[in-house]
Amino acid sequence: MAAMENKILLGSYPMNGGDGKVSYxxxxxxxxxxxxxxxxxxxxEAIADLLDIENLTLESSNRFxxxxxxxxxxxxxxxxVQNIIEAVDHNYxxxxxxxxxxxxxxxxxxxxxxxxxxxxxxxxxxxxxxxxGVPGSFYGRLFPKGSIHFIHSSNSLNWLSRVPNYVGxxxxxxxxxxxxxxxxxxxxxxxxxxxxxxxxxxxxLNARAEELVGEGLMALVLGGRQNGVPLCQTNMGKTYDxxxxxxxDMANEGIISKEKVESLNLPQYYPSDREIEELINxxxxxxxxxxxxxxxxxxxxxxVEMWSLIVRAGFEAIVQxxxxxxxxxxxxxxYTKKHVDNLFIxxxxxxxxxxxxxxxxxxxxx
Numbered sequence: 001m002a003a004m005e006n007k008i009l010l011g012s013y014p015m016n017g018g019d020g021k022v023s024y025x026x027x028x029x030x031x032x033x034x035x036x037x038x039x040x041x042x043x044x045e046a047i048a049d050l051l052d053i054e055n056l057t058l059e060s061s062n063r064f065x066x067x068x069x070x071x072x073x074x075x076x077x078x079x080x081v082q083n084i085i086e087a088v089d090h091n092y093x094x095x096x097x098x099x100x101x102x103x104x105x106x107x108x109x110x111x112x113x114x115x116x117x118x119x120x121x122x123x124x125x126x127x128x129x130x131x132x133g134v135p136g137s138f139y140g141r142l143f144p145k146g147s148i149h150f151i152h153s154s155n156s157l158n159w160l161s162r163v164p165n166y167v168g169x170x171x172x173x174x175x176x177x178x179x180x181x182x183x184x185x186x187x188x189x190x191x192x193x194x195x196x197x198x199x200x201x202x203x204x205l206n207a208r209a210e211e212l213v214g215e216g217l218m219a220l221v222l223g224g225r226q227n228g229v230p231l232c233q234t235n236m237g238k239t240y241d242x243x244x245x246x247x248x249d250m251a252n253e254g255i256i257s258k259e260k261v262e263s264l265n266l267p268q269y270y271p272s273d274r275e276i277e278e279l280i281n282x283x284x285x286x287x288x289x290x291x292x293x294x295x296x297x298x299x300x301x302x303x304v305e306m307w308s309l310i311v312r313a314g315f316e317a318i319v320q321x322x323x324x325x326x327x328x329x330x331x332x333x334x335y336t337k338k339h340v341d342n343l344f345i346x347x348x349x350x351x352x353x354x355x356x357x358x359x360x361x362x363x364x365x366x
Contacts, residue, residue, distance in 0.1 A: 015072045016313045017115025034297060036080045036154055039221045039358045043152075046217060046290050046360040047087040054096070056149050056213055062100045064088060066129075067148050067211075069138040070156025071108040073118040078127075080152055081106050084219075085128055088150070104129035109142060111135065137161065139203050143211040151208055154221035160267040161203075164196035167265050177262035180244040182269060183237065184230025197269040201279045209285035214365040218286065224293065224355040227272045234352050235301050238345055239311060240266070246334040255330070256323050264322050266315075273357050286361035295353040301346050308336040 053064070066084055071077040085104055092102060108119060112135040123131055136142055138153070139161040166172035167189055174188040182193040208218055223236070231237040244261075251258035271279075273293045280288055300307050312332050320328055345351060 014111055014114045014317055016316055017073055017118055033076050035221050035356055036076050038356055040083045042290050042292055042358045043219045044087040047091050050289055050362055051091055051217055053092050063103045063105060065105045065148050066150045067107040067109060069109050069153040071110050073115045074122045077108060078124055080154055084150055107132045107134050109134040111137060139200055141207045145210050146213050148211045149213055149216050151218040157222045158268050158270055160196050160269055161200045163265045163267050164192040167192050168263050176265055180264045181240040181266045183232035185232055193269045205283040205285060212363040214363055216363045218361045220359045222357050223270050224357040225270050225272050226352060227274050229352050231270055234354050235298050235346055236354050242335055242338045246331055246338055256327055260322055285364055287364055289362050290360040292358050293355045296356045298353050304339050
């Protein structure tokens with residue numbers, strides 16, 4: 001059991017690489033691109049209202065440095081970066097009668113086993129920036145002190161640095177053996193996940209505070225829950241329910257080990273908007289300049305073929321790591337069928353939508 005748990009805790013689970021049928025690059029635009037587009041307005045307004053480029057850039061340089069945390073394999077990261085650069089350019093040219101040409105350097109960051117080859121093969125040929133790949137976890141320092149002007153992260157901060165302590169320990173009150181995710185309706189499990197998220201966010205914010213220039217901006221786009229609504233009562237929670245049901249079915253049929261199913265815990269957490277706001281305020285290094293929440297679109301749950309490919313692109317590495325290659329095709333086929341057979345669940349009034357939370361932070365000047 002201990003060795004099995006360590007395999008989950010220490011793993012880095014990238015989105016599916018390449019550009020094939022089940023790749024992240026091919027299947028991410030339906031959901032993740034919507035999040036990027038939905039955040040464009042608040043980011044553009046923040047840059048226009050809050051970004052003092054002349055004070056941010058060094059007198060001896062007209063270089064403006066942007067970091068995108070959790071870039072995966074594209075193409076959504078390129079759309080987000082383009083939105084930022086267009087807004088910065090407009091801001092600079094509007095406020096300066098004879099502006100110099102800004103040079104942009106963009107750092108694309110993801111875990112070390114991300115498919116950077118696919119990312120860079122798909123870089124826009126006429127991009128207005130110099131591109132750099134940075135392998136590493138954003139739960140720690142990535143850049144020199146005071147070197148970045150704008151940080152962006154979309155659909156990445158729901159991933160924890162690791163599975164929380166105790167949820168894989170059968171002797172712990174927080175053991176989560178009957179589920180593969182943080183449902184939110186078991187107090188001890190919810191507290192373990194919440195504690196891990198709090199720890200991760202403190203590390204994340206402290207690292208970004210070191211890397212951003214004074215009064216630099218950071219835009220965070222993430223999924224969240226309505227206050228008081230556990231994840232198991234959301235449309236995303238139902239997706240996780242289908243996945244775990246398929247795993248337990250296969251375990252009961254002797255195809256995979258039940259012990260391995262019970263030890264699987266997804267390293268994901270969806271905070272409430274109130275929770276994330278409190279974490280940022282308690283950290284103290286940033287001011288919340290703009291924040292908005294709205295219900296995420298739910299119609300993609302009804303396009304089963306599309307949604308099944310999105311789910312596979314995001315979770316195949318975790319499933320394969322835990323159970324091996326042999327069961328992957330059958331597992332995702334079973335998941336697709338289970339989703340089709342239970343579509344009516346998403347019509348229920350008791351099933352809530354996830355929130356999209358968009359936040360723009362400014363680094364305080366100490």
